[in-house]
Amino acid sequence: MSRPATEDSKAIGPGEAGEARPRHQTAVWGGPRLRAAVPTYLLVVAVPALIAVALLLTAGESSQARTAGGAMAGDHGVQLFISVALVILAAELFGRVAVRLGQPMVVGEIFAGICLGPSVLGGLAPGMVSWLFPAELRPVLQGLADLGLVALMFCVGQETRHAPLKGQKRTAMAVAHAGIAGPFLGGVLLATFLYRDWAGPQANPVIFAMFLGSALSITAFPVLARILVERDMLRTMAGRMSMLCAAIADVVAWCLIAAMTAVAGRDTPTHAVITVVLVVVYGAAMATLGRRLLARLFAALEGRGDELRLLVLLAGLLLSAAATSAIGIHAIFGAFLYGLCCPTGALSKLTEQINVVSATLLLPFFFVGTGLRTDLWRSGFDLALAGVTALIVVVAMAGKVAGPVLMARASGLERHDAITVGVLLNTRGLTELVVLNLGLALGLLSDRLFVALVLMALITTAMTAPLLDLLKRSLPVTGPAGKSGRQASARRI
Amino acid sequence: MSRPATEDSKAIGPGEAGEARPRHQTAVWGGPRLRAAVPTYLLVVAVPALIAVALLLTAGESSQARTAGGAMAGDHGVQLFISVALVILAAELFGRVAVRLGQPMVVGEIFAGICLGPSVLGGLAPGMVSWLFPAELRPVLQGLADLGLVALMFCVGQETRHAPLKGQKRTAMAVAHAGIAGPFLGGVLLATFLYRDWAGPQANPVIFAMFLGSALSITAFPVLARILVERDMLRTMAGRMSMLCAAIADVVAWCLIAAMTAVAGRDTPTHAVITVVLVVVYGAAMATLGRRLLARLFAALEGRGDELRLLVLLAGLLLSAAATSAIGIHAIFGAFLYGLCCPTGALSKLTEQINVVSATLLLPFFFVGTGLRTDLWRSGFDLALAGVTALIVVVAMAGKVAGPVLMARASGLERHDAITVGVLLNTRGLTELVVLNLGLALGLLSDRLFVALVLMALITTAMTAPLLDLLKRSLPVTGPAGKSGRQASARRI
Numbered sequence: 001m002s003r004p005a006t007e008d009s010k011a012i013g014p015g016e017a018g019e020a021r022p023r024h025q026t027a028v029w030g031g032p033r034l035r036a037a038v039p040t041y042l043l044v045v046a047v048p049a050l051i052a053v054a055l056l057l058t059a060g061e062s063s064q065a066r067t068a069g070g071a072m073a074g075d076h077g078v079q080l081f082i083s084v085a086l087v088i089l090a091a092e093l094f095g096r097v098a099v100r101l102g103q104p105m106v107v108g109e110i111f112a113g114i115c116l117g118p119s120v121l122g123g124l125a126p127g128m129v130s131w132l133f134p135a136e137l138r139p140v141l142q143g144l145a146d147l148g149l150v151a152l153m154f155c156v157g158q159e160t161r162h163a164p165l166k167g168q169k170r171t172a173m174a175v176a177h178a179g180i181a182g183p184f185l186g187g188v189l190l191a192t193f194l195y196r197d198w199a200g201p202q203a204n205p206v207i208f209a210m211f212l213g214s215a216l217s218i219t220a221f222p223v224l225a226r227i228l229v230e231r232d233m234l235r236t237m238a239g240r241m242s243m244l245c246a247a248i249a250d251v252v253a254w255c256l257i258a259a260m261t262a263v264a265g266r267d268t269p270t271h272a273v274i275t276v277v278l279v280v281v282y283g284a285a286m287a288t289l290g291r292r293l294l295a296r297l298f299a300a301l302e303g304r305g306d307e308l309r310l311l312v313l314l315a316g317l318l319l320s321a322a323a324t325s326a327i328g329i330h331a332i333f334g335a336f337l338y339g340l341c342c343p344t345g346a347l348s349k350l351t352e353q354i355n356v357v358s359a360t361l362l363l364p365f366f367f368v369g370t371g372l373r374t375d376l377w378r379s380g381f382d383l384a385l386a387g388v389t390a391l392i393v394v395v396a397m398a399g400k401v402a403g404p405v406l407m408a409r410a411s412g413l414e415r416h417d418a419i420t421v422g423v424l425l426n427t428r429g430l431t432e433l434v435v436l437n438l439g440l441a442l443g444l445l446s447d448r449l450f451v452a453l454v455l456m457a458l459i460t461t462a463m464t465a466p467l468l469d470l471l472k473r474s475l476p477v478t479g480p481a482g483k484s485g486r487q488a489s490a491r492r493i
Numbered sequence: 494m495s496r497p498a499t500e501d502s503k504a505i506g507p508g509e510a511g512e513a514r515p516r517h518q519t520a521v522w523g524g525p526r527l528r529a530a531v532p533t534y535l536l537v538v539a540v541p542a543l544i545a546v547a548l549l550l551t552a553g554e555s556s557q558a559r560t561a562g563g564a565m566a567g568d569h570g571v572q573l574f575i576s577v578a579l580v581i582l583a584a585e586l587f588g589r590v591a592v593r594l595g596q597p598m599v600v601g602e603i604f605a606g607i608c609l610g611p612s613v614l615g616g617l618a619p620g621m622v623s624w625l626f627p628a629e630l631r632p633v634l635q636g637l638a639d640l641g642l643v644a645l646m647f648c649v650g651q652e653t654r655h656a657p658l659k660g661q662k663r664t665a666m667a668v669a670h671a672g673i674a675g676p677f678l679g680g681v682l683l684a685t686f687l688y689r690d691w692a693g694p695q696a697n698p699v700i701f702a703m704f705l706g707s708a709l710s711i712t713a714f715p716v717l718a719r720i721l722v723e724r725d726m727l728r729t730m731a732g733r734m735s736m737l738c739a740a741i742a743d744v745v746a747w748c749l750i751a752a753m754t755a756v757a758g759r760d761t762p763t764h765a766v767i768t769v770v771l772v773v774v775y776g777a778a779m780a781t782l783g784r785r786l787l788a789r790l791f792a793a794l795e796g797r798g799d800e801l802r803l804l805v806l807l808a809g810l811l812l813s814a815a816a817t818s819a820i821g822i823h824a825i826f827g828a829f830l831y832g833l834c835c836p837t838g839a840l841s842k843l844t845e846q847i848n849v850v851s852a853t854l855l856l857p858f859f860f861v862g863t864g865l866r867t868d869l870w871r872s873g874f875d876l877a878l879a880g881v882t883a884l885i886v887v888v889a890m891a892g893k894v895a896g897p898v899l900m901a902r903a904s905g906l907e908r909h910d911a912i913t914v915g916v917l918l919n920t921r922g923l924t925e926l927v928v929l930n931l932g933l934a935l936g937l938l939s940d941r942l943f944v945a946l947v948l949m950a951l952i953t954t955a956m957t958a959p960l961l962d963l964l965k966r967s968l969p970v971t972g973p974a975g976k977s978g979r980q981a982s983a984r985r986i
Contacts, residue, residue: 037900052702056702056703084640092804139630140635140636174530206552325574
């Protein structure tokens, strides 16, 4: 009976299958088999199908129509998928255009976020923004943005740890300190002018001044690194020095911001003190015990498959983010700290994967979130706002460029290199937006001041590339060092 | 003046840096340089810092305490990060335990979802579930689950297209039809018993019967494929036949479910007809024009970098999901159709990446969402529920196994192979849960029936592996075909 098909029961390679088929088919559908197959088909397919249809038809006749205007699943399904597609595509498109224009990608991505928000799209088609991003969808977008931010801060922490901290440590320290002290003072001075009319509802003068000071002190480490890679400047004196300075400055600035967040919005001084103590304890524990445990953990997981290591890495990252969030400062601090404390070498491949996924698929939601909060129309873009924006840009630049340049010159750097370091440190990009969103969420910034500061971040980041070009043309590197400058220019993408 | 540092201005390789450093440092911090560096440090670091601190102190004295109980950023930040970490870790852990027990991973993942829900964790620590997954966080988890589902259905579509549709097409067609007709009739019969007490608020008899029929007809193509790979059965007769049948059956079953969704919850017959017409038009357009355009698009993007292709692929996927969602049937249909229409060969690497990310990081939220909706306590797990669950399991198994086995035998398959095909087609796993969640969202299922059906999905999936083992022991393959059975057993993981 079953002989004809037995051969097919053997393991069949793709090649053999072709030969086996015709014989098998004739055996089944032609000749003697047909007599068994067709009635069986009728019995197990046609008859049940007919009965089912008949049952459905009779059920339809007796239908008492319990249906009553269906509440469909996923009411915002359409918007979820369309807005996710739109956000990641817009970020990529604008980013690529920015790169074509000689700008870092992040300038385009920030711009994409602003364009999808009320300032541009809202101006062109007012209903569009609230249709694309309805209130019910905002938590989802915010959640994606938060996860992206945490991933970003982990990568920043890892890159900061990667920074070549060996050479020129003292010079870098001095220049980095200059790069914080200057803009911090600038921010504090600005705060005395701006506090009365521009501070947010939760601000008090000290916190507001500390916040503005720290916000102006930030350098966007990841953007800086990308600019240096794109211009092939990573190994030049100016490139190395600015990476070192940015690494040092960022750690200091984040500590300042963490301290400020710990104090801001606390009801009582006791509460603030407890928060600060917890932050210090957590930071110290991570830097000592956590660091060693993580190194051991990932050494033990070596060779156990990338998927498991990625999961453990992510789980630890999320828990560290949750820890600082539970303490009362933002999750980004826990993520940054975790990035600083994780071993770098063994995880560089995973970090790269996290970086790509977060940069392409998650961070666009952060940019759009920022864009949605940057409402030029509602905040009334008038002369006062323009003036304050200009003032902030000037103070931010002056603080970030003047001090480091003087300090670098005094430490023995060439004029060209010193100015290049200053210009590079002035890049604020993405990291600045993180700080600004934090300030807005804490109620330290008014909507108008938020807009001014976002514009400042965009302007200071966008000016880096043209300034570097200008510098190269107008102040060519003299002497033997000139070689590096010209080399870099030739190899530039 | 600047001679000593000039050498550092050249491009410095990592190796050279070590040698250059000591000379540079002495030049800067010892000897003549010190005189310039220290005063500059005082000027650009110490003085601004002191002024800033002084300003902050005076501002503190005049502080009118605008602070008033800060509304912190990210109120649910802690839960977001903790629950995300918990969900992905639990899914991985339970999945690995399931694999150890000889089960497919998905059985453990579904179980993890149920454990984190009200049925288990809620029973142990009632407050825990609502603390971990507060109502404010649910949209975020749901959004992640939706994105995971869409990614999954795309991968299922791609795998279905990958299925070796060349050999034994007719036999597979007949067996697949038997594998739908039987359980469909079973579901329709069940529906007549269950409609009065177990249907959801939006159900009418026809839709309810159609839904139960389609729900029982589903085979979990991805789970089936994974079981076959794990047991090294992909190239055996039973493995190839069951893959083919599952591919055919799934396309038919999804068409049925899409038709049902198009009709369910529509206010008027006209509305339902419009929806059906739109679905057919969209499906036909994608299968002809869309298919060709996608093939051309991805051929044109060949070699343009994986990132761009991934973005375009994802954007298209999301838009197709949005399209079916806008038409009025669930987004999963658009995703499945897109997966069927995208070219397979060129995208297999990207599909694999999407599959890994979605399986590890997104689908766990779907399982947890299902678990959160599966409330054994609130739905009162009594004898009636247990009885109905048992009844459903029996009907589902009988329909899925009996018909295909008879048909396969009649088409000439060996007894061992025919029964193996039946057992394999009985695997419902993940795909069944997708259908059940859809039914619950459409209001076709009561909470109690949802629980019973989820248990059925879990039981029929979990029984596949033991049944296959039993089959191998009790019904050894006879004759020359025996080789394949023993080979597979030896190579089994």
